[in-house]
Amino acid sequence: MRAVEDRLVAVLGARQGSGVLLRPELVLTSAHLFEKGDTVEIVAPDGDGRVPCDVAWSGDPETCDVALLVARRPVLSFRHASPLRWGKCAGWQPMPRCQVLGFPRVQRYAGEELEAVQIPGTLMPLAGRMRGRYVLHADHHPPAPVPDGSPWAGLSGGPVFAGPLLIGIASGDPTGWQHASIESVPLSAVIGDDGFGKALLKHWPEAPEFEEVTSAYPEDLSYEPAYAKAVKAAYSRLEIFGLDELSSGDWDLDTAYLSLEAQSSSGRTGSGPRRIEDLLGSRPRTVLRGEAGAGKTTLVWWLASHTVYRTLPEQLSELDGMIPFVVPMRSLAARGITSPTPSQLPKIARLPVDKPPDGWAGRVLEAGRGLLLVDGMDEIPQADRELARKWLAGLLRMYPRTRCLVTVRPLAVGSDWLEQEGFEELRLLPLGDEDIRSFVGAWHRAARLECDRYADEHWAKRQRDRLDKLEPELTQEFERNSVLRDLARTPLLCAVICALHRQWNGLLPKTRWDLYSAALNLMLARRDAHRRILKPEGIELTADESRQLLQRIAVWLVRNGRAELSREQAVRQLDLALRGLRRVRAQGATPVVLAYLLNRSGLLQEQAPDSIQFIHRTFQDYLAAKEFQESDCLDELLLHAAEEQWQDVLRLAVGHCGRSEEKRLIAGLTAAADAAPDRETEWPLRGLAAHCALHAKYIEDDQYRQVWAGLKRLLPARDQRELHSLGQEVMAAVR
Known part of the structure; x- marks a missing residue:
């Protein structure tokens, strides 16, 4: 039947x-x-x-x-x-x-x-x-x-x-x-x-x-099963960091999905930490804040793929059977769309499905059957966010029965940004110790499934046996090592640690920058070597050469407030980088080098035609920070220190700096905070200075005391959002 x-x-x-x-x-x-x-x-x-x-x-x-x-x-x-x-x-x-x-x-x-x-x-x-x-x-x-x-x-x-x-x-x-x-x-x-x-x-x-x-229009009902199938195909698979260095492909989302903890910012009764599924069901409109790599996009994909097939858990049963429209804001910015109409919503994600009946999306929203999943409001330029807010507010006033989830980084928009439209705020919490154990188990389960793809059963068994040995070792290391636990408080970084632990046979990096550097080496240098692939795309790049090229793309994206760029724009940036990379330039034309980076680096992807992006913004910010440091452009970073889109780059820049550069960077942040016109501007600058002081490899006592004195003058924090914007490490130091 x-x-x-x-x-x-x-x-x-x-x-x-x-x-x-x-x-x-x-x-x-x-x-x-x-x-x-x-x-x-x-x-x-x-x-x-x-x-x-x-x-x-x-x-x-x-x-x-x-x-x-x-x-x-x-x-x-x-x-x-x-x-x-x-x-x-x-x-x-x-x-x-x-x-x-x-x-x-x-x-x-x-x-x-x-x-x-x-x-x-x-x-x-x-x-x-x-x-x-x-x-x-x-x-x-x-x-x-x-x-x-x-x-x-x-x-x-x-x-x-x-x-x-x-x-x-x-x-x-x-x-x-x-x-x-x-x-x-x-x-x-x-x-x-x-x-x-x-x-x-x-x-x-x-x-x-x-x-x-x-x-x-009963033809709408005939179209919806095809749309549901396309949503399931697009959003039920996930790329898991570290599980493709020896094979290719993506992974079943349910295998790797981890139920995250979140907390309401509204002061509701019972507003302590709870699982996100328990909180979203009773909130028709939600702004979800979370750090880079905290799992916001994974949650959006999980909701989309389960909503259409009515397979959500009981806590989210009100969403079962709704029609999800995923709106990745980075894609809108890259395509020059500022205010998508209802008819554009099904097309934004470029699903593998035929054109819907005319007016279908509007009828879905009118009926109160639409679930609008706006992902990454922080990934459009700051100047465009007010326009995006007006678009979203207007759409929801036109279709007031529409449920909506907006994801954003902690400081990208104000706490009252969508308050008038009935939105409540939730904040994703760092992974707890039990969550880290659960994630390690989920990652290794997915890794064992990877072994099933190997043609050599003997090799597959050896890898499964090795994973069986590594998983309890890593779990024990997390229990023993509080520094390592603190590095693994987001799903992305926890996945990086799992991958490096596997690759390095139990050895692990000590700092966040060592972690990122090792992850890039894993992707850029050792990946093809392990696969026994020589000169793919007809060229061969060292890890450092690939990093130099990727840094030029990353810094262009940061400077332009973008998350995506076209092939033409990427080629133009690579042309500039190749002026100093003679060995690479001799191997092929710039478009060939771009093809190599897209196909081999594992860090760039082209999810839609002529739309190139990093696999995660954290890697973009890390590489951009390195480029600012190497090109002696720290002053440019300081000029933008008050802008939320630049602040993650600043946090990462301190780990790239030498002794004199660290001093200059922290002094610049302190001076900017001293000159801030109001508390709203001063608070994040003091937090940035404190973060850099904590992670500086060398900082004199006078400067260290000056940084903390400036922050303590503003304490206590006015609300939970202000407090948590400092980050876990600064919060711990303040307490």
């Missing part, structure tokens, strides 16, 4: 009628087909003969001509069945492309043999309003009259579908229309009956939620 039409059955009581299978042993049909005490049987076209039934509930044939039957054995196997969806018309507009199915008298052959009929038509919700009926006007010529009744006799009890949605049960042939119309009982009239509700709960406790058809 793969289509709704496969659910059609014939009902044999005092009269012959039709019905629809809700479950393998549960049938909905018309009440007037039998009297109390009658024997009732059903038969399916692909079934195994007649199946006796019991009447679980029967309505009044005059007011609610519907009955619920329970077969004494399954009528059909539902092993491959599409989930049944049912609902009601929420408006009065005519709805073309509906259909009634059944076994009417007019369709019989060879005497009295039953044959199915499929009657397409336009549903007229208003035409039977006073009598509580739907009326479907058939598209084709009506059947010829018969002398002793209706040619549609036997159709009663047949399902009425709008696309894949069951909305009614055929009940009669209205007089005066010369058999061109068919009446049906709306399911909404049945659902409201207490007796039916009790019977349904007894025999089908997991019945689906009732949906609304709000437009005259």
